[in-house]
């Protein structure tokens with residue numbers, strides 16, 4: 001994909017979209033019958049979306065990447081040829097994501113992942129609302145209804161959803177670390193010294209693993225397992241080019257815009273889960289009462305409100321609570337507001353929150369670049385979808401990994417403040433690898449009783 005030529009302008013192309021209803025199928029059923037997708041998105045209270053091929057792709061580089069994606073995508077979506085009575089849930093959507101840093105190289109394991117890459121799928125299937133819809137999109141100077149109708153017929157004919165659950169996990173052959181425990185101690189100690197010297201207030205440092213699987217990565221199995229264990233998380237898989245797949249089950253909503261309603265929140269500060277209910281409650285109580293955790297969390301909530309101030313009004317902060325996931329519990333504060341800004345403008349205003357960057361942002365990004373010995377790529381960056389009206393949802397790509405054949409690279413990090421202890425942070429990071437590792441390890445947690453409560457749309461608390 002070329003960053004400037006990915007998309008035909010509106011005056012050189014038109015977008016033709018047609019939708020038909022398919023037999024109802026689960027997300028996994030769709031993945032098993034239609035093969036390897038380019039984009040998968042599923043979020044609480046939203047339909048699952050699976051995208052194959054590209055009616056249009058937009059890519060962009062540098063600090064202007066959010067605006068560039070919005071403008072190029074708007075050109076494509078400007079005046080779709082689409083029947084007025086087509087169901088809203090099946091409308092054409094761009095799916096994709098951004099790199100964490102604007103100077104992203106897209107090299108090494110991240111080859112094939114530009115600084116920003118979004119796809120308007122040629123074949124788009126939405127599921128999970130009790131109905132399954134197929135939308136076929138074509139864009140370009142020669143886009144015509146006959147081609148779209150033909151693809152609709154082809155896909156409908158071969159659509160035979162296979163609703164088998166996940167196969168047994170492939171098993172892990174070996175695991176290597178990008179950052180040894182000794183290196184981590186040094187990194188965290190140096191960061192806390194810089195924080196105490198007043199250079200910055202908080203920084204999120206991360207690391208990665210190189211995992212070799214006994215058998216090749218299976219996306220349907222991975223999504224099925226993550227769906228069982230993390231139903232209230234944002235589950236995604238993105239493959240912008242023919243190479244690796246970036247996937248995960250993130251608990252963190254960066255932002256949703258739905259009409260004028262904006263929804264975000266602060267998710268920061270972490271403890272593990274207890275073996276027994278008493279121990280679990282004690283850990284949650286420690287999380288609530290500790291001044292270290294409260295500070296680590298509050299700086300995030302406060303900064304998000306500041307970040308929103310220029311793009312939203314009526315900012316309201318809900319009650320701070322504990323959000324329990326399979327392996328960890330976090331402090332979470334919901335934040336709502338009103339905004340008529342395009343969701344990509346909101347993403348630009350919010351990324352990176354201090355839950356993945358730090359404070360002040362520039363100093364934190366400098367410390368991250370100077371400290372981390374691996375490439376974050378799209379880890380901890382915005383991934384999600386948007387439509388023609390600027391509605392959309394973006395998650396922060398946490399609890400995520402890059403997968404290619406038998407190689408998987410999971411990422412995890414932790415917020416460092418003045419009194420952070422390197423060993424405690426190390427343990428926390430190991431817990432944050434669990435969602436990805438449990439997908440692959442033979443004795444993993446997938447299929448265990450779901451311990452994640454979440455009626456509140458991915459922001460559910462315990």
Ligand SMILES: C=C(O[C@H]1C=CC=C(C(=O)O)[C@@H]1O)C(=O)O
Nearest residue numbers: 268269270355398412413414415
């Ligand atoms: C950076 C990660 O988590 C962030 C989100 C929630 C809690 C966090 C923490 O307690 O440090 C992190 O800020 C990660 O999962 O890799």
